[in-house]
Amino acid sequence: MTTRLLLLTLLGLVPVMLMPGFTSALIVAGVIVIVALLDFFLVPPPRLVSLQRTPGPMVRLGDPTDCTLTMVNDSPKRLRIAVRDAWSPSARAENTRSHFDLSPGESSQVVTHLLPVRRGALHADKVTIRSRSILGLIARQKSFDVPAIVRVLPPFISRRELPSKTQKLRELDGRSAVMIRGMGTEFDSLRDYVDGDDVRSIDWRASARAQDLVVKTWRPERDRRIVIVVDSSRLAARRCGDGTIFDAALESALLLTALASGAGDRVDVIIADARIRAIASSHRSKDPVHDLSVALTTVHPELYDADWEQISSTVLSTSRQHALVVLVTALDEGSVSDEILPVLPTLLARHRVVVASVEDPGLGELAAKREGADEIFTAAAAESELLTSKSLQTRLRGAGVQSVEAGPEDLPGALADLYINLKATGKL
Amino acid sequence: MSALIDVATRGTRSSAAVPLTARLRSAGVWIVAAIAILITVIATMLMTSDRESEAPLHYDSTAREGTKAMVETLRDHGVEVTTTEDYETAHKASGKPDTTLLIPTKADLLSQGDIDGFQSQLAANDNRLALIDPGHMVQEFTDRITVDDSISPLATPDKISRPHCEVPAAQAAGGVETGETEYAEARKGTEGLSTCYPFTGPGVSQVGGGEVTPGSAHGQLIVDEGGGGKADFPVTVLGNPDWATNAGIDEEGNASLVLSQLSQSDHLVVYYPTESGESESTPSTLDYVPSWFIAGALWLVPCVLILLLILGRRFGPLAVERLPVIVPAVETVHGRAALAARSHDRTGALHTLRTGALLRVAKRLALGPEAGPRDIIVGIANATGRDPAQVDSVFSSAVPSTDSELANIVHQLTLIESEIS
Numbered sequence: 001m002t003t004r005l006l007l008l009t010l011l012g013l014v015p016v017m018l019m020p021g022f023t024s025a026l027i028v029a030g031v032i033v034i035v036a037l038l039d040f041f042l043v044p045p046p047r048l049v050s051l052q053r054t055p056g057p058m059v060r061l062g063d064p065t066d067c068t069l070t071m072v073n074d075s076p077k078r079l080r081i082a083v084r085d086a087w088s089p090s091a092r093a094e095n096t097r098s099h100f101d102l103s104p105g106e107s108s109q110v111v112t113h114l115l116p117v118r119r120g121a122l123h124a125d126k127v128t129i130r131s132r133s134i135l136g137l138i139a140r141q142k143s144f145d146v147p148a149i150v151r152v153l154p155p156f157i158s159r160r161e162l163p164s165k166t167q168k169l170r171e172l173d174g175r176s177a178v179m180i181r182g183m184g185t186e187f188d189s190l191r192d193y194v195d196g197d198d199v200r201s202i203d204w205r206a207s208a209r210a211q212d213l214v215v216k217t218w219r220p221e222r223d224r225r226i227v228i229v230v231d232s233s234r235l236a237a238r239r240c241g242d243g244t245i246f247d248a249a250l251e252s253a254l255l256l257t258a259l260a261s262g263a264g265d266r267v268d269v270i271i272a273d274a275r276i277r278a279i280a281s282s283h284r285s286k287d288p289v290h291d292l293s294v295a296l297t298t299v300h301p302e303l304y305d306a307d308w309e310q311i312s313s314t315v316l317s318t319s320r321q322h323a324l325v326v327l328v329t330a331l332d333e334g335s336v337s338d339e340i341l342p343v344l345p346t347l348l349a350r351h352r353v354v355v356a357s358v359e360d361p362g363l364g365e366l367a368a369k370r371e372g373a374d375e376i377f378t379a380a381a382a383e384s385e386l387l388t389s390k391s392l393q394t395r396l397r398g399a400g401v402q403s404v405e406a407g408p409e410d411l412p413g414a415l416a417d418l419y420i421n422l423k424a425t426g427k428l
Numbered sequence: 429m430s431a432l433i434d435v436a437t438r439g440t441r442s443s444a445a446v447p448l449t450a451r452l453r454s455a456g457v458w459i460v461a462a463i464a465i466l467i468t469v470i471a472t473m474l475m476t477s478d479r480e481s482e483a484p485l486h487y488d489s490t491a492r493e494g495t496k497a498m499v500e501t502l503r504d505h506g507v508e509v510t511t512t513e514d515y516e517t518a519h520k521a522s523g524k525p526d527t528t529l530l531i532p533t534k535a536d537l538l539s540q541g542d543i544d545g546f547q548s549q550l551a552a553n554d555n556r557l558a559l560i561d562p563g564h565m566v567q568e569f570t571d572r573i574t575v576d577d578s579i580s581p582l583a584t585p586d587k588i589s590r591p592h593c594e595v596p597a598a599q600a601a602g603g604v605e606t607g608e609t610e611y612a613e614a615r616k617g618t619e620g621l622s623t624c625y626p627f628t629g630p631g632v633s634q635v636g637g638g639e640v641t642p643g644s645a646h647g648q649l650i651v652d653e654g655g656g657g658k659a660d661f662p663v664t665v666l667g668n669p670d671w672a673t674n675a676g677i678d679e680e681g682n683a684s685l686v687l688s689q690l691s692q693s694d695h696l697v698v699y700y701p702t703e704s705g706e707s708e709s710t711p712s713t714l715d716y717v718p719s720w721f722i723a724g725a726l727w728l729v730p731c732v733l734i735l736l737l738i739l740g741r742r743f744g745p746l747a748v749e750r751l752p753v754i755v756p757a758v759e760t761v762h763g764r765a766a767l768a769a770r771s772h773d774r775t776g777a778l779h780t781l782r783t784g785a786l787l788r789v790a791k792r793l794a795l796g797p798e799a800g801p802r803d804i805i806v807g808i809a810n811a812t813g814r815d816p817a818q819v820d821s822v823f824s825s826a827v828p829s830t831d832s833e834l835a836n837i838v839h840q841l842t843l844i845e846s847e848i849s
Contacts, residue, residue: 001737009731013724020723029730088749097743120752128744143744237753244754300752362758367784370838373831378765379838380777383784385761390787 005137008032039137046129046142048075049102053124053148056114058294061155064115067124067148071109073102080132082139085110086125090118091150116152119247121298124148153293154247158255158412165259165416172424190214222264224428225323226419227315227351228253230296233273235330237301238360241408245358246301248408249328252356253296254289255412256326256419261288263423268318271296272311274304279318306335312343316350323351324428326415331357331389331405336396344399352427355396355403356415357389485532485560485669487511487698492675495532498686499698501677507691511698515542518699523549527695528556528664532672535565537701543568550661554654558664558690560672561609570663572621573650576612578640585627588680593624595651597688601681604648607668612646620654623647625667649685664689774834775827781838782823785845792848812847819844 012028049071056066069085079102087093092115100108116122130141190206193213206214230236230253236246257267261282269292271278280295282288306329315325325347327340340355347353366382369375393403406414422428452459484493488511503509510521515538522529529550531538538546547569550557559566566573589606591598604625613621625648635642648667654660670676671686690696714722768777786804793807805823809816822841828834 001734001741003738006731006734006738009734013727013731016727017720017724020719025723025727082743084743086744086747088747090749118752123750125747126744130743141741141743234753234755237755239754239757244752303753360757363761366758366761370781370835370842373835374765374769376781376834376838377769377777378762380780381761381765381768382758384764384780387780387784387787 002132002136002139004135005032005036008035008137035135036137039133039135040140042133042135043131043138043140044075044077044079044133046081046131046140047144048073048077048131049079049081049129050074051127051129051144051146053127053146055124055148055150058151058153058297059116060153060293061116061119064113065150065152066111066113067150069110069112069127069146070107071100071102072107073104076104078103080134080136082130082132083110084128084130085112086128087112087114088123088125091116091122114150116150119152119154119297120300122150122152124150151294151297153290153297154250154254156251156254156289156293158251159258161255161413161416162258165255165413165420166262168420169259169263169423172420189217191217221423221426221428224260224265224423225319225321226256226260226265226267226326226428227319227323228256228267228269228326228328229311229315230269230271231273231306231327231329232271232277232299232301233306233335234301234303235306235332235335236273237303238330240358240360240362243408244301245330245408248358248411249356250296251408252328252412252415253326254292255416257282257292258289259416260419261285265428269296270311270314270318271299272306272314273302274307276310276314279314306339308335308339308343312347315347319351322428324419324422325351325353326356327353328356328415331355331392331403333388333392336392341395341399344401348400352422353401354415354418355401356411356418357403357405358411359389359405359407361407483700485672486700487532490674492673494674495672495698497674497677498672498683498690501683501687502691502696505687505691506694507696508694509696509698511700513700513702515545515699515701518697519545519549521695521697522546522555522699523553524695525553525555526693527553527697528558528690528693529697529699530558530560530690531562531699531701532560533669534701535559535562535568537703538568540568542701547661554661556662556664556693558666560666561607561669562665563609566611566665567614570652572614572618572652573611573663573665574614574640576610576640576644576646578612578635578642578644578646579610579627580631580633580635583627583632584630585632586629589625589648590628591624592626592628593622593647593649595622595624595649597685598624598649600688601685604681604685605668605670605676605679607648607670609667610646610648611650611665611667612640612644613650614640616641616644618645618652621645621650621652624649624651649689651689774829774831778828778834778837781841785841786823789845789848808844808848812844814844 009032012032015028016025050073052070052072054068054070056068059065067085067087069083071081071083073079079100081102082097082099085093085096085098087096094113094115096112098110100110102108114122124146126143127146128141128143130139132139190203191214193202193207193215197215201215201217203214203216206216230246230249232246236244236249238245240248253269257269260267267282267288269278269280270276277299278295280288280292282291285291329335329340344353363382363385367379367386370379389405393405396403402418404411404414404418483489485495487495487499490496499509499511510517512518512521518529519542521527529546546557549555557569559569562569564575566575585606587606588603590603591601593599606625606627610627611623613623623645626646627648640646650663650665650667652663652665654662666672666686666689670679671682677683677686767773786801789808790799790804793804793811795804795807799807801824805820806816808814808823809819812819822837822844826837828837
């Protein structure tokens, strides 16, 4: 059924109105039906088109990408087709519909521009072909599965903090020893004394040889191990700000990976809930951030509880030497006291553990609103949540675990600062 | 890496052949719908065929109200039965000698001319006219018989009527089912007229005031052998239609009575009047509309149908979105707040808010973790210059008994907290 059939039927008004009567109407209707049937058999079936989809490059969330749909007419017939290149709504595909007139053997391409709004593996939906003949009264259509996947990496918005954090880390290089002396500093080189250097870092022996004041410089230790554990359990599925807690956790993991691998440390990232969902390592990787992004692209939080025993054993097997273990999880009273605290001693026996958690900015807002009785009760409930998380942090500190809590936008930066701080004091 | 993935996920359309089972599954809804429609249509047709009994006492009807059994039995017994719905045929056939004309029902469809035609035809050959429960129409055929309106309306006649007359057929038939109407002679003491099966039973009595004089001969079967007046032909009135129907003919003496009454002659003409259908209806507005306009308007129906089909055809199925799990954030907070509000747990709520405020203030006043609430309250009083008793009341001792008191304390709490910076 096409507009042309409608026009033909409307044209049928002329004979029907000129010769009113049941017989004439029946004859006109019969003619139209016969022509339409004839056209139906004239229409080349849509399956004559060979289809292929070539996905464009993988992108970070927010960047545009595309997918090319190639149509080849293998049949000896001329194909007049309308094509719908369907994508799921979160792909934000533009202009999914197009028309083609393919002679035998001819091929054509249509590029569908995508602007994905959700992280993950973006699966292409069906391709629908609507074919018509030269008369164009009847269209036959059929939908085909043409698989294609475009990977949409996490946005890594906190990338913009990377230069400043790296700069901070570089400032540690070449500082005189006293400022940063600790277990984790290594002797780097000697340089001339300039005003302001600590006199205690003057290397007297070298100064005597050089007939000038020379100071020892140091650089932060390298080749340390960092294991980041990102919790993808149900607690991470909580909405927080624009995204979920899991999104903020991924941002933090990405920034820390970029920073630490840039500083020469080895970073392993484990994403786990009831089972290990993804593992990525910066070891022998040219671009650790990209590899990590790819590894965690398809992971979404699920409604499971995290299995911390399994996670801790995975951490222990990942790194046998002393490592900084960062647990990015939610400070939930039940899960912390029942699951995390029991496994901490085994981790702490060999590693330094840091817990990073996302603070819900909505809680602070609710706790500050105290107008009517209802709002006061809500504020009290929010305040009690905040107190709980504070007391949990105290308990963790008591167990020898440092913790960072910040809003979703600030957590990556806060965690990076903690890392730099540890690095500077040589506590890795 | 990216090139690898591109190749891995680059897809071409696999063969277009869809397995039959999958096709059947996707077409299942339509198949079921088609079967359902078919069943509905068949059921409707069966039910409409049942409704043929809209023609009661019809000679071809096998329904409960039909009279096919009676007609066939008469034929079996050697009576030559002519059945018709056409007046001309009936009129002609009733002119034969030794013929009975039976008009089972719907005598009111006959015009005065039709009745006159029958009367002259019957009178010319001294043929018998048989009527089944004609009601007041009986007076159109003969002026000697009328509906008996002298029976008391409160009467409840017996279920079975007895003959109570000298007519041999009735005597032979014995008891028959009782109907609803009785007929009587139009004038008291009419010659040559016998009545059988009068109503009997409790409350049956003749009352005056009607057309029929009390004491006239009356009954459900009237056999008039003729004799003067407008009708010079014998008339039989069978007062109960149940005697002749397929359902009622085998009850009691019904069959014997009806068959003997109708088989008195060699020929029987059963005339079933129907509406001529040429009734002149008043011209409607549609008659003034030109036919080309109606044809054009009706032609628009298929046009609209095609338009709807075009607009309703979807270009492929809806695209599917696989949504990740997202849990609403502060849901538990709101739930807990609602619980506290419902149980009026003001003390608990206030305690939580006080604790939070004290902790924050202690941090701002640089008090160590060993400082107790007393120390902090004293610190607040010193920092703000407020009355220590008031600060103590707000931060520790005051117990709210109403929501407004709670709001008041919390307001002061927030105020004092904001004064310390």
